Amino acid sequence: MENFLQQLINGITLGSIYGLIAIGYTMVFGIIGMVNFAHGDVFMLSAFIALLAFLFLTKVIGLGFLPVAFIIVLVLGMTLTSVWNWTIERLAYRPLRGSFRLAPLISAIGMSTFLSNFVQVAQGPRNKPVPPMFSQNFQFGPPGHEVTLQYKQIVIVVVTALLLGGFWWLVQKTNLGRAQRACEQDRKMAALIGVDVDRTISITFIIGAALAAVAGSLYLLYYGVVSFSDGFLPGVKAFTAAVLGGIGSLPGAVLGGLMIGLIEVMWAAYFSSDYKDVAAFSILAITLIFMPSGILGRPEIEKV
Amino acid sequence: MAIAAASSSHADETSGIADRVKESVYAGLLTLVLCIPIVLFHAEANQNDGTLELLWRPVAVAVLVVLAFAGRFAVLTFKAAPKRERAVAVAKPASSGLTALLTWGGLGFLLLFPPILVVTLGSSGSLKWIDSYGIQILIYVMLGWGLNIVVGLAGLLDLGYVAFYAVGAYSYTLLATTFHLSFWICLPIAGILAACWGMILGFPVLRLRGDYLAIVTLAFGEIIRTILINWTAFSGGSAGISSIPKITFFGLVFADRPGSFDDFFGMEYSPIHGKVFLYYVILALALLTNLVTLRLRRLPIGRAWEALREDEIACRSLGVNTTNTKLTAFALGAFFGGLAGSFFAVRQGFVSPESFTFNESATILAIVVLGGMGSQIGVALAAVALIGGFEMLRELTFLKAIMAQVFGMDDFDPTQYRGLLFGLAMVVMMVLRPRGFVSTRAPSIFLKERKSVSGDLVKEGHG
Numbered sequence: 001m002e003n004f005l006q007q008l009i010n011g012i013t014l015g016s017i018y019g020l021i022a023i024g025y026t027m028v029f030g031i032i033g034m035v036n037f038a039h040g041d042v043f044m045l046s047a048f049i050a051l052l053a054f055l056f057l058t059k060v061i062g063l064g065f066l067p068v069a070f071i072i073v074l075v076l077g078m079t080l081t082s083v084w085n086w087t088i089e090r091l092a093y094r095p096l097r098g099s100f101r102l103a104p105l106i107s108a109i110g111m112s113t114f115l116s117n118f119v120q121v122a123q124g125p126r127n128k129p130v131p132p133m134f135s136q137n138f139q140f141g142p143p144g145h146e147v148t149l150q151y152k153q154i155v156i157v158v159v160t161a162l163l164l165g166g167f168w169w170l171v172q173k174t175n176l177g178r179a180q181r182a183c184e185q186d187r188k189m190a191a192l193i194g195v196d197v198d199r200t201i202s203i204t205f206i207i208g209a210a211l212a213a214v215a216g217s218l219y220l221l222y223y224g225v226v227s228f229s230d231g232f233l234p235g236v237k238a239f240t241a242a243v244l245g246g247i248g249s250l251p252g253a254v255l256g257g258l259m260i261g262l263i264e265v266m267w268a269a270y271f272s273s274d275y276k277d278v279a280a281f282s283i284l285a286i287t288l289i290f291m292p293s294g295i296l297g298r299p300e301i302e303k304v
Numbered sequence: 305m306a307i308a309a310a311s312s313s314h315a316d317e318t319s320g321i322a323d324r325v326k327e328s329v330y331a332g333l334l335t336l337v338l339c340i341p342i343v344l345f346h347a348e349a350n351q352n353d354g355t356l357e358l359l360w361r362p363v364a365v366a367v368l369v370v371l372a373f374a375g376r377f378a379v380l381t382f383k384a385a386p387k388r389e390r391a392v393a394v395a396k397p398a399s400s401g402l403t404a405l406l407t408w409g410g411l412g413f414l415l416l417f418p419p420i421l422v423v424t425l426g427s428s429g430s431l432k433w434i435d436s437y438g439i440q441i442l443i444y445v446m447l448g449w450g451l452n453i454v455v456g457l458a459g460l461l462d463l464g465y466v467a468f469y470a471v472g473a474y475s476y477t478l479l480a481t482t483f484h485l486s487f488w489i490c491l492p493i494a495g496i497l498a499a500c501w502g503m504i505l506g507f508p509v510l511r512l513r514g515d516y517l518a519i520v521t522l523a524f525g526e527i528i529r530t531i532l533i534n535w536t537a538f539s540g541g542s543a544g545i546s547s548i549p550k551i552t553f554f555g556l557v558f559a560d561r562p563g564s565f566d567d568f569f570g571m572e573y574s575p576i577h578g579k580v581f582l583y584y585v586i587l588a589l590a591l592l593t594n595l596v597t598l599r600l601r602r603l604p605i606g607r608a609w610e611a612l613r614e615d616e617i618a619c620r621s622l623g624v625n626t627t628n629t630k631l632t633a634f635a636l637g638a639f640f641g642g643l644a645g646s647f648f649a650v651r652q653g654f655v656s657p658e659s660f661t662f663n664e665s666a667t668i669l670a671i672v673v674l675g676g677m678g679s680q681i682g683v684a685l686a687a688v689a690l691i692g693g694f695e696m697l698r699e700l701t702f703l704k705a706i707m708a709q710v711f712g713m714d715d716f717d718p719t720q721y722r723g724l725l726f727g728l729a730m731v732v733m734m735v736l737r738p739r740g741f742v743s744t745r746a747p748s749i750f751l752k753e754r755k756s757v758s759g760d761l762v763k764e765g766h767g
Contacts, residue, residue: 035515049341055358056345076341083337095735102461103734105515106673109463110730113666117723122343128356129349232662236526239519274534281523281530288516289508 002145007269008262013153013222015261016160020215021238022245022253023167024208030184030248031204032097037108038088040235041115042209046081046216047226048119051128053077054220066133070221074159077213085209086202094198112231120228127227130220156218163214164254167207171250180204184248233277237264240284246297255295324380331376332369339365406681414587418580427576434579437692439586439651443644444691446590448671448683450640453597455669456678457606458633459613460510461518463665464525467505468498468638470532470660472645474539477655480549487551487650491643498642499635506634510627525665532657544656551650553581582651589647593640594680600636609633610678663723670726674733690729694722 021043028036053076057063063072092111096103134155139146171177179200182190191197219234220226241260245252260280267279293299346359417438421430447469454462475494479485485493509520532539539545550557556565558578565581566573600606608629612619620626649655671690675682697703697718 035519045342051356052341052345052347052358055347055356059358080337080341083334087334087338092731092735096738099734099738101514102459102518103738105461105518106669107731107734109666109669110673110727110734112727113663113670113723114727114731117721117727119342121720121724123347126349128347130356236523272534275530278527278530281527284523285509285520285527288512288520292512292516 002141002147003269005141005147007265009147009149009153011262011265012258013156013261014265015241015258016157017215017218017222017257018234018238018241018260019254019257020160020163020211020218021234022241022257023250024212025239025242026245026247026250026253027180027204027208029242031180031187031201032093032104034093034104035108035239036208037105037235038092038111038115039208039212040233040238041112041119041231042081042085042088043212043216043219043234043238044226044228044231045084045115045119046077046209046213047220047230048123048128048216048228049080049213050074050077050217050220051130051226054130070133070155070217074214074217077217078210081209081213081216082206085205085212089202089205094201112235116228116231123228125228127225129225132224133221152221156222159214159218163211167211168250170207176200176203236284237280240280240287243284243292244287244294246294248298249294249296252294252296320384324377324384327380328373328377332373335369335372336365339368343368403681410681410684411591418583422576422580427574431576431579434576434583437695438583439579440695441688441691442583442586442590443648443651444668444671444687445684446586446593446644446647447641447668448675448687449590449593449597449680450637450644451668451672452675452678452680452683453609453640454633454637455672456676456683457597457601457613458609458630459514459677460630460633461514461669462521462634462637463518463662463669464505464521464523464528465637465641465668466660466662466665467521467525467528468502468641469645469648469664470528470657471498471501471638472642472647473649473655473659474532474645475642476646476649477545477548478539481545481547484549486555487549487646491646494646495639495642498645499639502635502638503631506631506638510630510634522662522665525660525662529657529660532660539657542657544654544658546654548649548653548655550578550653551582551585582647586647586651589643593643596636596640597680605629605632613678666723667726670730673730676739690722690726694719 021039024039024042025036028034028039050073053073054069057069057072063069088111092107093104096107134152135150137148137150139148141147171180179190179195180203182193182195183197183200187197190200219230237260238257241256242253243256244259245254245256260283263283264276264280268276271279287294344361344365346361347356348359349355350357418430418434421433424430425433447465451462451465454460454465472494475497476487476490479490479493480487505521505524509517509524512520533542535541550559552558553565556563556568558565558575558581560573561567564573566577571577597606601610608619608624611622611624612626612629616626619629648659652659667690671686672683674690675684675686700718703718
């Protein structure tokens with residue numbers, strides 16, 4: 001039982017990170033119908049930006065108080081990653097509207113290859129470890145059956161929850177969110193009633209990147225290490241989460257993220273940790289083949 | 305009036321330049337912001353205690369900012385230049401002379417490549433050229449042509465192509481090491497096994513829409529690789545399998561011992577004989593791939609592939625069985641991937657899951673995309689340029705010296721930049737020329753006269 005509880009905590013932590021990345025996939029898919037293959041690498045890039053910002057703050061400026069440093073890292077990471085994703089959208093995806101169907105996906109694959117290799121060239125191929133942060137933990141439960149809750153797990157879940165709340169407000173209550181939902185339903189119609197579609201799409205990419213940047217910082221905090229190839233697997237798993245939850249659906253992405261995190265952790269704990277990636281990939285294939293609209297998604301209607 | 309018009313056009317031009325400079329400054333500033341964290345700072349592990357330290361690279365950032373500024377300015381100037389009448393994409397008679405020359409000239413060159421090299425450079429000097437240029441490039445040409453059937457002709461984006469390459473390689477390896485079968489028996493078996501895997505994987509996924517299909521094939525590719533890594537009893541795990549039997553020439557091995565190929569023909573032993581033989585084997589396999597593709601394109605099935613690529617809904621309404629059509633393309637592509645994999649195993653003498661990562665799939669896809677999806681000669685040229693080009697860059701020692709001088713990179717290796725440029729090239733290609741460098745299509749059937757069709761006239765994959 002205590003093992004199960006422990007895995008539940010670990011799974012929810014991991015799932016929060018996946019959920020944050022998954023929102024980026026699901027929003028972009030919802031608005032322009034494209035699998036943003038490079039999103040995982042944007043996440044990896046943001047983890048590197050967080051790492052460098054953290055080193056800059058602690059080593060060069062000498063900021064000692066961790067929570068403040070962490071918040072500055074989060075804000076810096078969100079800003080810079082947003083600039084990156086905005087540029088990527090401008091250069092690699094926007095010129096392709098109206099090109100043939102596979103063009104944006106191929107372009108995104110190219111971008112993904114570019115980003116991971118770029119980081120490898122710029123920062124070197126080795127893993128980058130950071131000193132552990134928020135490493136205290138507390139234990140609860142009857143003696144002999146303690147469950148460990150690390151502070152950083154609390155930080156991750158709390159930051160994710162706050163961010164998702166803010167994000168939910170943005171999409172539901174602001175003009176920007178309304179424009180975005182309008183574009184998602186019908187881009188041409190939205191343009192006719194005066195929504196600046198290009199700008200809305202740009203902002204979608206910016207929001208996706210900002211959430212991925214928070215996920216990147218939290219990932220760095222949780223694992224304490226990052227390497228240039230870390231974009232691929234979390235990216236695919238987050239995409240799986242988006243698909244499982246129903247691609248295009250925002251609550252679905254969060255739900256899917258939590259489910260993927262739990263499945264991965266439970267699979268590793270109770271079956272085999274060697275095959276935990278196979279579990280994620282199999283869920284991806286099975287969902288797409290048998291349940292392409294996911295749990296909360298709407299079935300897709302093919303317009304001729 | 306005329307003067308006013310002239311002066312206003314002059315004003316347009318000057319303000320044009322000012323605008324261009326402004327735009328370019330923006331591009332430079334944007335690059336600066338993008339570079340600030342990831343290029344300016346470099347986290348390097350301390351030699352003594354392993355903690356990370358920050359290093360500065362202001363020169364690299366300055367170079368990138370200047371490059372962005374100049375590049376943006378050049379692009380804007382090019383765009384602002386008075387446009388010539390753009391050649392309208394019309395069907396014009398195919399320049400069959402040039403194509404024939406290219407085809408037969410290229411073929412002749414490929415056939416004569418090893419003897420010319422051996423004569424000019426001697427047997428030890430030509431080893432590198434035949435092995436790491438000739439054979440290496442031809443493997444990618446074959447993989448490119450195999451994937452071209454799936455992506456270029458049938459319009460199915462397969463991101464897990466390397467899985468079939470792996471199936472071929474492991475089929476030969478396991479058959480040869482456990483049952484001691486010869487390469488020539490294993491080769492077709494490996495191909496057929498890969499094709500079977502293609503069918504098994506293809507059957508459930510082929511009714512998915514384009515990008516979902518791509519993602520599921522990616523997932524299958526990764527599943528196969530993870531299984532190869534973890535099922536140690538079957539595949540040797542991540543350590544791989546070494547000492548795979550070498551290729552034989554009608555039962556004669558290429559080795560320095562009695563009864564070998566060299567001994568049988570009364571020649572002195574030289575490793576070049578084996579390499580030249582391998583070269584001709586992969587050349588034959590690649591040409592087989594090409595020949596089969598070219599012939600199939602004229603059969604109903606090939607035309608169905610291309611029709612499917614252009615418009616799936618129209619195909620379905622005309623009674624084309626889309627599942628079977630896709631499945632044959634998938635299986636045939638997998639078959640050739642399997643053959644190439646089996647050749648890869650016999651050439652390397654060692655296989656491990658490391659060789660079958662997603663990066664490999666992306667490389668093959670880049671070759672197909674850059675070559676112009678569906679164009680055979682384009683794919684071959686792209687493979688030569690991408691694979692051979694980077695091997696060439698590695699030889700340029702002055703490039704190393706420049707990089708060490710300017711950027712302070714002592715261990716500069718151009719192949720590190722391969723993925724970077726591949727990715728960038730794929731993006732640029734999609735933006736500028738989505739139909740690839742060789743974008744004309746020779747129609748496979750015609751009424752009176754064969755006309756080449758510009759890629760602009762056919763739209764791909766709408767529907």
